[in-house]
Amino acid sequence: MAEIIVYSDIAISNIDEISTNILYDDDFTSIIKTLFKKGNQEFDTNHVTLIILSDKLIGKSPLNQLPNEDKHLLLKYYFNHLNLLIINEKDLQQTENIGRLKFTIQEISKYISDRITRVETWTGCGKSCVDDQFGDISNQINEMIGTMSYTIDCVINKSKSTTDKLKTIKDMIIAEINFKELLSNNNTSHLSKLCNLVGHWSFPAHELTNDDLSYCVYLIIKYALDQINDETINLSPNELMGMIFMVRDTYKNGNPFHNFRHAVDVLQACFHYVIRLGYLPSFTQFQTDPKADELICLYSEKFGNAVELIPMTKLSKTRDETNLNLYQTLALLLAALGHDVGHPGVTNAFMIKHSTPTSLLYNERSVLESFHSSIFINKILIINWPHLLNLMTDSKTKLTFKDLIITSILATDMAEHFEYVDKLTHFSNNSSKLVNRIKLISSLLIKCADISNVTRPLRVSAQWTSVLGREFDEVNELENKIIKSTFTKDIKYDKIPIELSDILKFNPNLHKGQIFFINTFAENLFNNIVELLPQLKFTGDIVKENKEFWLKRDNI
Structure with missing residues (x-):
C-alpha cells in the first residue's frame, strides 16, 4: 500500500481504495515540513509515497503559489528517497485511472518491499531493468525509487535554468521554514547537552537520534564559520540547518553502517583532530581526556543555557603556513560530512564485480567515492552553498573549496589505503610543495577519521x-x-x-x-x-x- 498526501482543500473520492493512510493538507509549506520531519527516522521507506497536487493555487505564501511543475521539481529534488509518485488532482477524475494507479504502486512495491531488494534496485546489480533506457518499464520506476543511475542523471544533466530555479525554491524554503523548530527535541537543556557530547572523543553517536546528529553537525560547521568570520562565504543559521537536512536525507538511513550517523561520526572525529592540532581554537565544552566518560554526560540533566560551542582561546596570528588554514579546515569538515552521501550499503568490489551502471560510469576506479563527491558537490552544495565552491582557500596554493573537498572524499577509498600510508612514510616538509602538503594532510585526516572507530574507547x-x-x-x-x-x-x-x-x-x-x-x-x-x-x-x-x-x- 501507499502513503498518500493530498494537497487540496477538498476531499478526493476513491483514493481510499489505494490506502487508508491519507493526509489532507491545504498548506504546501506544512506538507514540506512533514516530509522533512521524516528524516529523523532510521530506516528506508519501503512503500510508495503518493503526492496528489491540487489543480488550483491554494494559500498566499510563495511555496503555496508555486505552479505544480515547480512543486513537482521541489518534491523530487528534496524527497526522492521517500519513493515519490506525484500526480495532479485532475488525473484522478476518471475511475480507470485509480486502477492504473493501484497497478503502478504494486509494480513499484516489488522493487522496494524488503531491504536486500532495495539495495539491489538502487545499485542496478539485479536482473530487473529499471535503469535500462531500452526496456519497457512504465512510469519511470527508476525515478520513483531514486536509483543511483537516476540520481547521477538528475545531478549531472540538469540545465543552468533548472539549477537557478532550484536555488530560488531553496530560498523560498529557507524563508518559510525554521529548521531548528523541526527538530523533535529542541529545548535548551537538550541542545546544551549535545554541545557537551560533541566535545567527547567517545562520542555516543548510537545513542543520538538523527535530529540530534543534525544539530551536532550544525554546531561543528557553525563553529568553523564563526572563526573564519567572512561574510563572503557565510550562511545564516537557518540556511546551514536547511543544508544539513538535505545532506541527512540524501544518506540511506536504512544502511546499518554507511548512514548519516557514520557521516556525523567522521565529521566529529575530524573536528577533534583540528582542535587538537590547533587549526581551530578549543571550546569550553571540549574534553581534553579522550577517555572521558560520555555516558555521565549523556544521562545528566544538568546543563547550562549554552546551545552553541563557546571558543575558549584565540588562534595565534603567526600560524604555520604548512598547516591547514581556517578555510582549508572548513573544506575538510565539509568533505567529512559529505564523504559517503548516497552510499548504497555495498562495497566498491561488489559494484565492480556485478558491473553496476555506476561502476561502469566511473571506469571501476574509486566508484563510490566518485559518486559521493559528485552528489555532494553537484546536488547539495551547488544549490545550498554555490558561492563557496570556486572560492580559493588561500592565495599561495590557489586550491579551491571544490578541489579540496573532492580530493579529501576520494582519499577515503580503502583501495588507496596503502598508497597513502606510503606517502605518509616518505613525506618531507622540506621537499614537498605546499599544495601537496595541504592535500595530503586533508586526505590523511579524513582517512583517519573514516576508520576512527578502532581508536574510540x-x-x-x-x-x-x-x-x-x-x-x-x-x-x-x-x-x-x-x-x-x-x-x-x-x-x-x-x-x-x-x-x-x-x-x-x-x-x-x-x-x-x-x-x-x-x-x-x-x-x-x-x-x-x-x-x-x-x-x-x-x-x-x-x-x-x-x-x-x-x-x-x-x-x-
Whole structure:
C-alpha cells in the first residue's frame, strides 16, 4: 500500500481504495515540513509515497503559489528517497485511472518491499531493468525509487535554468521554514547537552537520534564559520540547518553502517583532530581526556543555557603556513560530512564485480567515492552553498573549496589505503610543495577519521564494529540473491546495546574482525600519523589498548 498526501482543500473520492493512510493538507509549506520531519527516522521507506497536487493555487505564501511543475521539481529534488509518485488532482477524475494507479504502486512495491531488494534496485546489480533506457518499464520506476543511475542523471544533466530555479525554491524554503523548530527535541537543556557530547572523543553517536546528529553537525560547521568570520562565504543559521537536512536525507538511513550517523561520526572525529592540532581554537565544552566518560554526560540533566560551542582561546596570528588554514579546515569538515552521501550499503568490489551502471560510469576506479563527491558537490552544495565552491582557500596554493573537498572524499577509498600510508612514510616538509602538503594532510585526516572507530574507547568502538558486521552480512545476502535467486525477507534490527558486556554477548566473535582490521589497516596508519602530527598520539594509544583487549578475548 501507499502513503498518500493530498494537497487540496477538498476531499478526493476513491483514493481510499489505494490506502487508508491519507493526509489532507491545504498548506504546501506544512506538507514540506512533514516530509522533512521524516528524516529523523532510521530506516528506508519501503512503500510508495503518493503526492496528489491540487489543480488550483491554494494559500498566499510563495511555496503555496508555486505552479505544480515547480512543486513537482521541489518534491523530487528534496524527497526522492521517500519513493515519490506525484500526480495532479485532475488525473484522478476518471475511475480507470485509480486502477492504473493501484497497478503502478504494486509494480513499484516489488522493487522496494524488503531491504536486500532495495539495495539491489538502487545499485542496478539485479536482473530487473529499471535503469535500462531500452526496456519497457512504465512510469519511470527508476525515478520513483531514486536509483543511483537516476540520481547521477538528475545531478549531472540538469540545465543552468533548472539549477537557478532550484536555488530560488531553496530560498523560498529557507524563508518559510525554521529548521531548528523541526527538530523533535529542541529545548535548551537538550541542545546544551549535545554541545557537551560533541566535545567527547567517545562520542555516543548510537545513542543520538538523527535530529540530534543534525544539530551536532550544525554546531561543528557553525563553529568553523564563526572563526573564519567572512561574510563572503557565510550562511545564516537557518540556511546551514536547511543544508544539513538535505545532506541527512540524501544518506540511506536504512544502511546499518554507511548512514548519516557514520557521516556525523567522521565529521566529529575530524573536528577533534583540528582542535587538537590547533587549526581551530578549543571550546569550553571540549574534553581534553579522550577517555572521558560520555555516558555521565549523556544521562545528566544538568546543563547550562549554552546551545552553541563557546571558543575558549584565540588562534595565534603567526600560524604555520604548512598547516591547514581556517578555510582549508572548513573544506575538510565539509568533505567529512559529505564523504559517503548516497552510499548504497555495498562495497566498491561488489559494484565492480556485478558491473553496476555506476561502476561502469566511473571506469571501476574509486566508484563510490566518485559518486559521493559528485552528489555532494553537484546536488547539495551547488544549490545550498554555490558561492563557496570556486572560492580559493588561500592565495599561495590557489586550491579551491571544490578541489579540496573532492580530493579529501576520494582519499577515503580503502583501495588507496596503502598508497597513502606510503606517502605518509616518505613525506618531507622540506621537499614537498605546499599544495601537496595541504592535500595530503586533508586526505590523511579524513582517512583517519573514516576508520576512527578502532581508536574510540572500547564501548563505542564495539558498537561501530557490530553495525559494520550487519552491513557485511547484507552484502552476502545480496550476493546469494543474485547468484542463487534466494528469497529475501525484510530485515529489521534491534538497537545496538549500550553496554560493552551486552555487545560482546550478542557478538561473541567480534574480536576476530577487529584484530584483522587493526593489524592490516589501522595500526600502521595511526602509528605513522603521530610522526607527522604528534598531537594525535592519543589515537595510536587507544588502538593499542583496544588491540590488547581483543587479543585477550581471542585467547579465551
